[in-house]
Amino acid sequence: MEAFWSNFDRRLDRAWKALASVKFTILLLAALLLLSIPGTLILQYNISNVDPGAQYDFDFWNWGRRLQLFTSYHSFWYVGLMALLSMNLVACSVERWPAMWRFAVAKPVAWSKETFARQPEEFRAEWRTRQSADEALAAVLGAAKGPFREPVVLEQGESGFQVFWQTGRWSRVANVLVHTSLLVVFLGAILSSLYGFEGAANIPEGEAVDTFLIFKEGKASGLLPAPGGLVNERLLGFRVQAERFDVKFYPDFPGRPSDFVSRLNVIERGKVVHSREIRVNDPMDYRNFVFYQASYGRLGDFRVRSRLVEKANRSAAHLPMVGTIGEVLDTKDRAPKLVAMQAHPNLQNLGPAVQFAEVQGEKVTGKPFWVLQHYPQFDWQRDAPYTILIDDVRELHFTGLQIGYDPGAPIYWLGCFGMLLGTFYALFVQHKKYYLRFEKGRVDFAGSIHRLPLGFVAQVEAWKTKLMTATDGKPV
Amino acid sequence: MTNENAIWALNFSSFLYLASCFAYIVAISRTGTKIQAWAKFAGWLVLAGFVLHTAGLGIRWAVGGLDRPPWTNLYESLVFFSWGVVLFQVYTMFSWKLPVAGAVAMPLVLILMGMGVMTPNKDVEPLIPALQSNWLKIHVIFGMLSYAGFTMSGCFAYLHLMRNGVSLSKIGAGLAFMAVLNLGLAGGEDVWRTGSFHMARTREATLASGKVVKVKDTSQDYPGGPMVTRMEKVPYATIPFHASWALFAASGLALWFRRRRDTRTNLAALPLSAENAAKRGFDLEGPGPWLFAGAFVALLALLGSIGLGVRSNEFLTFASNPYLVILLAMTAFFALMFLVVSRRYGGFLAGLPSADRLDELGYKNILFGFPFQTLLLITGAIWAYSAWGRSWGWDPKETWALITWLVYLIYLHGKLLLRWKPNALSVLAIVGFVVLVFAFLGVNLVLSGLHSYGST
Numbered sequence: 001m002e003a004f005w006s007n008f009d010r011r012l013d014r015a016w017k018a019l020a021s022v023k024f025t026i027l028l029l030a031a032l033l034l035l036s037i038p039g040t041l042i043l044q045y046n047i048s049n050v051d052p053g054a055q056y057d058f059d060f061w062n063w064g065r066r067l068q069l070f071t072s073y074h075s076f077w078y079v080g081l082m083a084l085l086s087m088n089l090v091a092c093s094v095e096r097w098p099a100m101w102r103f104a105v106a107k108p109v110a111w112s113k114e115t116f117a118r119q120p121e122e123f124r125a126e127w128r129t130r131q132s133a134d135e136a137l138a139a140v141l142g143a144a145k146g147p148f149r150e151p152v153v154l155e156q157g158e159s160g161f162q163v164f165w166q167t168g169r170w171s172r173v174a175n176v177l178v179h180t181s182l183l184v185v186f187l188g189a190i191l192s193s194l195y196g197f198e199g200a201a202n203i204p205e206g207e208a209v210d211t212f213l214i215f216k217e218g219k220a221s222g223l224l225p226a227p228g229g230l231v232n233e234r235l236l237g238f239r240v241q242a243e244r245f246d247v248k249f250y251p252d253f254p255g256r257p258s259d260f261v262s263r264l265n266v267i268e269r270g271k272v273v274h275s276r277e278i279r280v281n282d283p284m285d286y287r288n289f290v291f292y293q294a295s296y297g298r299l300g301d302f303r304v305r306s307r308l309v310e311k312a313n314r315s316a317a318h319l320p321m322v323g324t325i326g327e328v329l330d331t332k333d334r335a336p337k338l339v340a341m342q343a344h345p346n347l348q349n350l351g352p353a354v355q356f357a358e359v360q361g362e363k364v365t366g367k368p369f370w371v372l373q374h375y376p377q378f379d380w381q382r383d384a385p386y387t388i389l390i391d392d393v394r395e396l397h398f399t400g401l402q403i404g405y406d407p408g409a410p411i412y413w414l415g416c417f418g419m420l421l422g423t424f425y426a427l428f429v430q431h432k433k434y435y436l437r438f439e440k441g442r443v444d445f446a447g448s449i450h451r452l453p454l455g456f457v458a459q460v461e462a463w464k465t466k467l468m469t470a471t472d473g474k475p476v
Numbered sequence: 477m478t479n480e481n482a483i484w485a486l487n488f489s490s491f492l493y494l495a496s497c498f499a500y501i502v503a504i505s506r507t508g509t510k511i512q513a514w515a516k517f518a519g520w521l522v523l524a525g526f527v528l529h530t531a532g533l534g535i536r537w538a539v540g541g542l543d544r545p546p547w548t549n550l551y552e553s554l555v556f557f558s559w560g561v562v563l564f565q566v567y568t569m570f571s572w573k574l575p576v577a578g579a580v581a582m583p584l585v586l587i588l589m590g591m592g593v594m595t596p597n598k599d600v601e602p603l604i605p606a607l608q609s610n611w612l613k614i615h616v617i618f619g620m621l622s623y624a625g626f627t628m629s630g631c632f633a634y635l636h637l638m639r640n641g642v643s644l645s646k647i648g649a650g651l652a653f654m655a656v657l658n659l660g661l662a663g664g665e666d667v668w669r670t671g672s673f674h675m676a677r678t679r680e681a682t683l684a685s686g687k688v689v690k691v692k693d694t695s696q697d698y699p700g701g702p703m704v705t706r707m708e709k710v711p712y713a714t715i716p717f718h719a720s721w722a723l724f725a726a727s728g729l730a731l732w733f734r735r736r737r738d739t740r741t742n743l744a745a746l747p748l749s750a751e752n753a754a755k756r757g758f759d760l761e762g763p764g765p766w767l768f769a770g771a772f773v774a775l776l777a778l779l780g781s782i783g784l785g786v787r788s789n790e791f792l793t794f795a796s797n798p799y800l801v802i803l804l805a806m807t808a809f810f811a812l813m814f815l816v817v818s819r820r821y822g823g824f825l826a827g828l829p830s831a832d833r834l835d836e837l838g839y840k841n842i843l844f845g846f847p848f849q850t851l852l853l854i855t856g857a858i859w860a861y862s863a864w865g866r867s868w869g870w871d872p873k874e875t876w877a878l879i880t881w882l883v884y885l886i887y888l889h890g891k892l893l894l895r896w897k898p899n900a901l902s903v904l905a906i907v908g909f910v911v912l913v914f915a916f917l918g919v920n921l922v923l924s925g926l927h928s929y930g931s932t
Contacts, residue, residue, distance in 0.1 A: 256604065293605075402864065419850065
């Protein structure tokens with residue numbers, strides 16, 4: 001039993017060492033890199049593609065389904081890899097951070113004469129000065145002091161002293177911030193995947209919905225299924241009405257959209273409680289939900305605004321007629337009534353056009369006729385006591401909304417911010433240390449940097465010049 | 477100032493970059509102080525090109541208005557990202573006094589600019605709704621900064637490998653295999669299925685502005701199905717195509733098996749100085765260099781026969797195949813550089829700074845590029861969050877940016893914690909650059925996704 005436990009300890013220790021090794025990190029990163037690739041080549045399950053496997057042959061579909069290739073980034077192997085990476089990160093941190101921290105806050109130790117001599121030629125300098133120790137110390141402290149530099153006197157005697165200063169030492173531990181922040185990002189992502197959801201709703205202009213179709217749903221999202229609805233249909237808890245949707249185009253570039261705008265009304269207990277226009281890049285927040293302008297489509301219907309004019313009495317007030325296709329237009333007590341049969345946004349390049357017909361009760365009587373918005377004289381020639389002027393032909397659309405809730409967002413944005421701060425500090429700032437030793441008129445100076453040494457040579461040279469001038473030095 | 481002025485300036489700057497590339501080839505074929513003189517001359521050409529390049533971008537920005545920066549479609553991203561690389565090259569030249577780094581960087585810039593010149597759609601089109609955001613400016617600038625840094629680090633890594641005594645045979649073999657890969661990509665699936673060399677057919681299309689241009693002739697078998705490009709056989713091109721890749725493969729093998737005997741190239745062991753540099757102009761032994769030269773001639777013949785084929789076939793233009801032509805031109809350019817360098821290796825190396833310095837500059841560029849790549853990913857996520865309702869959706873563009881980030885993450889951990897050897901790290905930096913090119917261009921041109929505005 002004793003042997004087992006001692007063995008067990010050793011094994012545990014070995015396993016821990018392996019988990020906390022940087023080689024393991026590299027292995028995991030390389031695996032993550034390679035396993036990220038298939039998902040970009042194989043079609044993935046998404047909001048508009050609910051069975052991507054169907055586009056491949058049966059065998060591939062079958063294996064792909066088992067290996068979760070069509071949901072690569074949520075598959076057991078990818079998520080497992082992420083989990084291993086997080087564990088490795090935590091283990092590495094536990095193993096390394098204390099030493100790193102001690103290194104960063106360690107009190108500097110004075111260098112001996114030999115240590116100065118051992119420094120590479122290009123990072124050290126020596127000169128002589130006639131100044132006394134006190135004069136030289138004051139001069140050096142004055143020269144070395146800076147907004148981010150506080151020189152420290154390491155040694156002080158009658159005949160000499162040693163001064164030390166440094167910049168950017170926190171660059172050595174900035175990786176702690178980076179890695180902690182990365183874990184915070186993971187935490188936010190996990191929260192989002194547990195409590196958040198993503199879905200969509202297509203709302204025809206003028207209509208309202210109280211449900212939407214879910215695409216990604218966290219286990220604890222708290223959404224209620226829609227009674228009698230589709231399997232992936234969920235209740236919003238309020239109604240959202242798309243009052244209108246507009247696509248605007250650039251006038252000089254036909255066919256190039258300039259704006260997609262939806263006017264949304266939120267209706268609770270029959271009352272509009274919130275109303276807002278949303279665009280791409282400008283969503284609406286309501287309760288937990290965020291509504292994004294994602295897509296749109298044609299309904300195949302038009303809303304026509306037109307006026308009826310009696311030919312015999314052109315100066316009398318025109319009779320307004322507004323309605324959609326197939327709707328019998330309200331013409332007050334005038335008979336026969338009219339119906340818009342079909343409409344075209346640009347009939348044979350003559351502009352918007354509407355085909356009307358006369359109706360008696362529910363029956364179309366007489367021949368249908370086209371009326372052109374830009375060429376009213378065309379209808380004037382028709383053999384009838386009245387003519388129609390068109391004010392506006394508007395194609396009706398449905399607006400495609402993406403609906404989401406992402407409770408982890410504040411947390412992972414915080415993590416991202418920390419990661420950025422840490423990455424910039426860790427990689428842009430180098431830890432530079434300077435030692436200056438004075439003994440009986442002889443000055444030894446050396447600088448060291450923890451990376452990019454060649455670029456540092458010129459800086460050591462500049463320091464040398466500055467310090468020599470300050471101490472009124474002469475070359476040895 | 478109109479868009480025509482901008483296009484003229486950008487085309488002319490590409491021409492200056494081409495001239496600088498030839499000046500660099502002359503530079504590396506000289507010895508001693510003449511290297512520096514020619515490299516400096518090439519550097520002035522680069523600077524002149526850069527001024528025109530900047531002016532071209534500025535005019536396009538002025539034409540499009542303040543809210544429409546000149547980086548919103550394929551043409552503009554090619555031009556803008558190459559501008560970034562030239563900016564870094566100019567900095568390298570003036571601040572680090574290393575004009576010769578341009579011998580690697582400028583051919584790459586020329587490739588991007590050449591692709592731009594051949595892109596049919598150069599209109600200043602107004603922004604579609606998805607791009608109407610201030611994040612467009614911020615996000616793309618960070619991308620430019622990080623990608624330019626990584627590109628320069630790839631150039632320094634390549635020079636470092638040469639300078640650090642990696643055998644010339646090894647480098648030649650690497651280039652030859654890369655050439656086979658490029659030719660394979662240029663030939664595409666079609667050449668391997670039918671055995672003949674094909675290019676994409678063109679048809680005429682009307683741009684949003686009303687201009688008629690020739691574009692790739694694509695069709696769908698069924699609505700929503702994949703886009704199928706119709707191909708046209710290029711007369712005369714099949715034989716030189718196959719000759720070229722076969723000769724490159726043969727020379728690659730011949731050079732690779734000579735790599736250990738190629739002891740004289742181990743320059744790490746020899747002192748380098750301008751005086752004895754000329755003495756070290758040497759010939760590689762074995763059939764490798766001859767096969768390589770033959771492959772280069774076959775490649776030139778291929779480019780010539782594509783030109784002839786385009787003239788004799790009404791359905792073909794370069795415009796629908798910029799990727800192909802550029803791949804071939806790039807291969808030819810680097811093959812020519814290798815042939816020149818292999819004759820004057822010693823002189824070339826004498827013109828370079830020390831291996832440690834090249835290594836450090838490559839590393840420095842990665843230290844610069846990596847935080848900006850992180851910013852690129854995060855600003856992309858913020859933008860996606862406000863436009864599409866999710867911060868990270870595993871779109872191919874996002875994923876490939878992450879893959880690029882991971883390559884450099886591995887580089888940094890290997891360098892900082894495992895103290896990998898400089899040569900291994902340089903190879904990784906070059907791999908990173910290749911991945912980067914795919915993430916920047918390949919994803920938009922090959923894969924489909926939400927970033928599709930980058931492909932037209």
